[in-house]
Amino acid sequence: MRRKIKQSITLKDIAEKTGYSVNTVSRALREKDDIAEETIERIKKVAKELGYVNNTIASSLRLGYTNTLAVIIGDISNPHFAIMTKEIENHARLKGYSSILLNTNEDKDIERQAITMAIHKNVDGIIICPTQIDNENLEYLESSNIPFIQIGRRTYGKEYNYVVCDDEKGGYIATKHLIENGHKRILFLNGPEYVSSAKERYDGYRKAIKEAGLPFDEALVRDVDLGEDSVENALEEIFGEDLQFTAIFAFSDMIAWRVWDWLDKRGFSIPEDYSIVGFDFIQSRMRIPTPLTTISSYKMQMSITAVDCILKVIQDENEDKFHKVIGTTLVQGRTVKKL
Amino acid sequence: MRRKIKQSITLKDIAEKTGYSVNTVSRALREKDDIAEETIERIKKVAKELGYVNNTIASSLRLGYTNTLAVIIGDISNPHFAIMTKEIENHARLKGYSSILLNTNEDKDIERQAITMAIHKNVDGIIICPTQIDNENLEYLESSNIPFIQIGRRTYGKEYNYVVCDDEKGGYIATKHLIENGHKRILFLNGPEYVSSAKERYDGYRKAIKEAGLPFDEALVRDVDLGEDSVENALEEIFGEDLQFTAIFAFSDMIAWRVWDWLDKRGFSIPEDYSIVGFDFIQSRMRIPTPLTTISSYKMQMSITAVDCILKVIQDENEDKFHKVIGTTLVQGRTVKKL
DNA sequence: AACGATAACAATAACGTTAATGTAATAATA
DNA sequence: TATTATTACATTAACGTTATTGTTATCGTT
Numbered sequence: 001m002r003r004k005i006k007q008s009i010t011l012k013d014i015a016e017k018t019g020y021s022v023n024t025v026s027r028a029l030r031e032k033d034d035i036a037e038e039t040i041e042r043i044k045k046v047a048k049e050l051g052y053v054n055n056t057i058a059s060s061l062r063l064g065y066t067n068t069l070a071v072i073i074g075d076i077s078n079p080h081f082a083i084m085t086k087e088i089e090n091h092a093r094l095k096g097y098s099s100i101l102l103n104t105n106e107d108k109d110i111e112r113q114a115i116t117m118a119i120h121k122n123v124d125g126i127i128i129c130p131t132q133i134d135n136e137n138l139e140y141l142e143s144s145n146i147p148f149i150q151i152g153r154r155t156y157g158k159e160y161n162y163v164v165c166d167d168e169k170g171g172y173i174a175t176k177h178l179i180e181n182g183h184k185r186i187l188f189l190n191g192p193e194y195v196s197s198a199k200e201r202y203d204g205y206r207k208a209i210k211e212a213g214l215p216f217d218e219a220l221v222r223d224v225d226l227g228e229d230s231v232e233n234a235l236e237e238i239f240g241e242d243l244q245f246t247a248i249f250a251f252s253d254m255i256a257w258r259v260w261d262w263l264d265k266r267g268f269s270i271p272e273d274y275s276i277v278g279f280d281f282i283q284s285r286m287r288i289p290t291p292l293t294t295i296s297s298y299k300m301q302m303s304i305t306a307v308d309c310i311l312k313v314i315q316d317e318n319e320d321k322f323h324k325v326i327g328t329t330l331v332q333g334r335t336v337k338k339l
Numbered sequence: 340m341r342r343k344i345k346q347s348i349t350l351k352d353i354a355e356k357t358g359y360s361v362n363t364v365s366r367a368l369r370e371k372d373d374i375a376e377e378t379i380e381r382i383k384k385v386a387k388e389l390g391y392v393n394n395t396i397a398s399s400l401r402l403g404y405t406n407t408l409a410v411i412i413g414d415i416s417n418p419h420f421a422i423m424t425k426e427i428e429n430h431a432r433l434k435g436y437s438s439i440l441l442n443t444n445e446d447k448d449i450e451r452q453a454i455t456m457a458i459h460k461n462v463d464g465i466i467i468c469p470t471q472i473d474n475e476n477l478e479y480l481e482s483s484n485i486p487f488i489q490i491g492r493r494t495y496g497k498e499y500n501y502v503v504c505d506d507e508k509g510g511y512i513a514t515k516h517l518i519e520n521g522h523k524r525i526l527f528l529n530g531p532e533y534v535s536s537a538k539e540r541y542d543g544y545r546k547a548i549k550e551a552g553l554p555f556d557e558a559l560v561r562d563v564d565l566g567e568d569s570v571e572n573a574l575e576e577i578f579g580e581d582l583q584f585t586a587i588f589a590f591s592d593m594i595a596w597r598v599w600d601w602l603d604k605r606g607f608s609i610p611e612d613y614s615i616v617g618f619d620f621i622q623s624r625m626r627i628p629t630p631l632t633t634i635s636s637y638k639m640q641m642s643i644t645a646v647d648c649i650l651k652v653i654q655d656e657n658e659d660k661f662h663k664v665i666g667t668t669l670v671q672g673r674t675v676k677k678l
Numbered sequence: 679a680a681c682g683a684t685a686a687c688a689a690t691a692a693c694g695t696t697a698a699t700g701t702a703a704t705a706a707t708a
Numbered sequence: 709t710a711t712t713a714t715t716a717c718a719t720t721a722a723c724g725t726t727a728t729t730g731t732t733a734t735c736g737t738t
Binding site: 059 | 723724725726727
Binding site: 008051053054055056057058060061066068071075076077078079082083085086089090093098099100101102103113116117119120121122143144145254257258260261262264270285286287288289290 | 397424
């Protein structure tokens, strides 16, 4: 037996108690203007006494919207997503929206399920950090006609709405910072190429290398899967190859930490033996000792922008495209050594 | 103008297309048994062709439940909560429930708002880590008749359902570990006393001190607010007092890291100058170098248990009380030095 | 006094679904 | 053959809300 919600107090109850019609009660509680002041007060008083709460399910059915957003991300246990999700939830709540959280584990099928769930739940809008194996899921989402905006990653081809950080610049300044510290051979442990942020950071990396007049060595660029522990495998492989490098630029802080941890376990010191630069600045909310040098994406600004944009699309039937790029900046930690 | 959800395809559309009644379509899609096999297949085929998705809003209104849980926690950007939330969302989704996320920022008023929102949204159940300044909000929640379970913290007095970790044991083994390493004066940076986990860990701390025959010094026990940066203030105060101690036991890893960071900035080394033990094992999902010695609460198990319990209450009208205590264990990092 | 305008409310229908009944045709039973 | 049971549907009502339309009574205007 499934327990039904005990529907506490309805408009009908208030109507019966006050002698007004259900409609009048409804309008009174929402302070519509063809209801007498006196009546409004009387009805509100009774509503309060009875402890009436509006049933948003019924309301949503009638009105056609739910005041709910879905937040579809890779993994909430990754601080990068956690911080953004927090800001999204906070900002959305202040605007009267609640947030349904859906993790994809960076898996395309789970992402599909998540989108389906969001559609089923009739959310008014979706903020999604797509897994981006391809555009199939976003096309499916588009076909549902629910407004959505990408955060942190973007598709090319079809230019769906997005809010991203300036990944290319991030890749560029990270690499440049290492170069300025005398590093000439920089291992780039990048995310998978089909993720836009990985592609863009790669562009930035190459740009900095080229600008400095350094030779570009493709062997120094490696992809690691997100959401798997392929970092360690990649490192095993790399260190088996006797590849020369003095610094490592990692796609994310999560990866950078794993690299650091792995090197640490092999007896290497950071930054004495290798310099490391990460990306995301996930320690912004965690006062971690021995901080990582990293690229900060302004997660709060990205999140707020994403919420504002999606609400604009929802509320204004605004057909504009939102393509926002938020800046990135270098945050110096202690993991880069001057050569 | 607010954009209405474009209600795509309804049962009515399928009914018109197939010539059956809306009810028959509804029953066919749910494979009820007084519908002919043939009819079921025909209707399903058309439903698929038209891209029908069940409108859970209408369904919820009729059925009286929403297949939705609310997760009310302090701060999703704290990895401790993030990990639990992820497991909750994952497990709930597998059981057909989606999760609404609500942060309280450890603030009683925001928590009240969050509860109100959950009630408004007609969630079927609530998993909450209460701020616990007092029981007011939980009493309010109780009055709504929505099933709920506490996670990580618990009230005394009224024994509402809860899933917690064994905080007393955690406090005990943390302290004991330090004592076994030769520490005799251990600063305990605890959470606020009104939080059950803080109280219990304190009990454990005292028990270990007493058992070891060490003198108990109340001056070594300090409270810090959660969600504020009172850690640094507390440290300023403590170090102004010339209090003697060789180790610090922190209420949480987040606090422990801040302590570590603070000490680091003053030129102290860990564990050479001070040993530190934290609580929560938030690095379980993050391969952070120089790991903290900490107490692991089994977050995954707690989360799954919480979901299972709340679903039992929801689905079985089970009137049993759920009072679950999940074990804790020591995780050795590198922040404790043998004296 | 006759008329329209306005104020304040009521009645109705609708959102899309599903449970509870109702019904017609066929099959099974006495 | 008359009666009952069964099959496969259709009809109706309901969940609680809200927009639309209706209905009075009162008021002001000419």
